[in-house]
Amino acid sequence: MSKNVLVPIADGTEEMEAVIVIDVLRRAGARVIVASVGDRQVTASRGVRLVADTELSAVAGETFDLIALPGGMPGAEHLRDSPELARLLADQDSAGRLIGAICAAPAVVLAHHGLLANRRATGHPAFQDCLGETADRVAPVVVDGNIITSQGPGTALAFALRLVTALYGEDRAREIAGPMVWSVG
Amino acid sequence: MSKNVLVPIADGTEEMEAVIVIDVLRRAGARVIVASVGDRQVTASRGVRLVADTELSAVAGETFDLIALPGGMPGAEHLRDSPELARLLADQDSAGRLIGAICAAPAVVLAHHGLLANRRATGHPAFQDCLGETADRVAPVVVDGNIITSQGPGTALAFALRLVTALYGEDRAREIAGPMVWSVG
Numbered sequence: 001m002s003k004n005v006l007v008p009i010a011d012g013t014e015e016m017e018a019v020i021v022i023d024v025l026r027r028a029g030a031r032v033i034v035a036s037v038g039d040r041q042v043t044a045s046r047g048v049r050l051v052a053d054t055e056l057s058a059v060a061g062e063t064f065d066l067i068a069l070p071g072g073m074p075g076a077e078h079l080r081d082s083p084e085l086a087r088l089l090a091d092q093d094s095a096g097r098l099i100g101a102i103c104a105a106p107a108v109v110l111a112h113h114g115l116l117a118n119r120r121a122t123g124h125p126a127f128q129d130c131l132g133e134t135a136d137r138v139a140p141v142v143v144d145g146n147i148i149t150s151q152g153p154g155t156a157l158a159f160a161l162r163l164v165t166a167l168y169g170e171d172r173a174r175e176i177a178g179p180m181v182w183s184v185g
Numbered sequence: 186m187s188k189n190v191l192v193p194i195a196d197g198t199e200e201m202e203a204v205i206v207i208d209v210l211r212r213a214g215a216r217v218i219v220a221s222v223g224d225r226q227v228t229a230s231r232g233v234r235l236v237a238d239t240e241l242s243a244v245a246g247e248t249f250d251l252i253a254l255p256g257g258m259p260g261a262e263h264l265r266d267s268p269e270l271a272r273l274l275a276d277q278d279s280a281g282r283l284i285g286a287i288c289a290a291p292a293v294v295l296a297h298h299g300l301l302a303n304r305r306a307t308g309h310p311a312f313q314d315c316l317g318e319t320a321d322r323v324a325p326v327v328v329d330g331n332i333i334t335s336q337g338p339g340t341a342l343a344f345a346l347r348l349v350t351a352l353y354g355e356d357r358a359r360e361i362a363g364p365m366v367w368s369v370g
Contacts, residue, residue: 019204019233026231041236046208051226051234125366154342154367181310182339
């Protein structure tokens with residue numbers, strides 16, 4: 001069964017992190033909605049221009065199996081400041097549905113909205129101090145219940161495949177990793 | 186000194202490979218021109234929409250320190266079929282300037298235009314048979330003179346950092362790898 005995934009993007013989103021997550025989840029068979037906070041055409045952190053499938057406001061009433069947040073600054077701040085995304089994330093967490101966040105997003109978005117209290121999480125080394133006493137400063141990807149976090153562009157492929165495992169199981173992750181010339185660690 | 190880099194894209198380009206190369210080379214300080222074969226808005230292999238900085242025809246008279254080709258199908262075929270890109274690549278090679286290609290691009294673009302004759306190269310496992318007797322089926326990244334090739338999305342970050350090393354030296358590659366939570370292998 002196709003899984004519904006939301007990947008929000010904004011000006012200043014880290015383009016590698018966003019595109020790796022979108023691409024890998026689509027390879028796995030998910031229906032991935034790329035939704036912009038602000039204009040649909042986004043200028044990412046290193047100037048790559050991405051066009052979202054829709055604006056976030058147009059899908060704020062939908063239910064997603066996974067909401068996955070790319071990092072990058074000020075992209076993560078724009079995600080943090082969207083009241084629609086804040087509400088989607090609060091609903092997602094209280095229903096126990098999956099949330100993923102990488103790089104700046106665990107600290108800047110999830111911790112800011114109180115979604116990491118007493119949870120093990122990781123993030124970009126520059127933001128790990130904002131993750132509190134339960135921060136994991138070593139693991140490239142950390143899973144705690146319904147929340148999956150990761151460190152940065154260099155861990156984005158492992159993060160994306162861990163999201164695939166959470167949605168579809170490890171066999172599916174292995175199947176798509178091979179043709180990407182990667183291995184599931 | 187800023188280096189001039191051309192990254193051509195087209196409908197069906199592998200979006201992870203394109204974006205990783207663009208992002209990493211910009212982190213290193215290069216002036217990266219993303220140029221489309223065809224319309225400036227491109228729909229990549231897994232549906233990510235990218236907007237090029239310009240059309241390839243607008244920069245066909247420029248000289249680049251590096252031309253780096255992403256893979257993806259049918260993206261690599263569109264790159265192969267551009268007469269302007271074929272001429273840029275021939276000039277690039279005869280002047281001994283750098284050419285990079287990953288995934289389908291070494292076979293579909295470089296070998297097609299006769300640029301891999303008697304050269305060690307690699308590419309996506311599905312295309313390695315098209316690389317002839319000098320194919321390297323093991324190394325994630327292969328350097329032979331001015332031509333640098335790589336296998337796929339899972340090797341794209343190592344490939345991009347090898348391009349940085351070729352343009353700026355290994356110290357620069359190490360400097361930018363750290364904040365990406367990666368290491369130069």
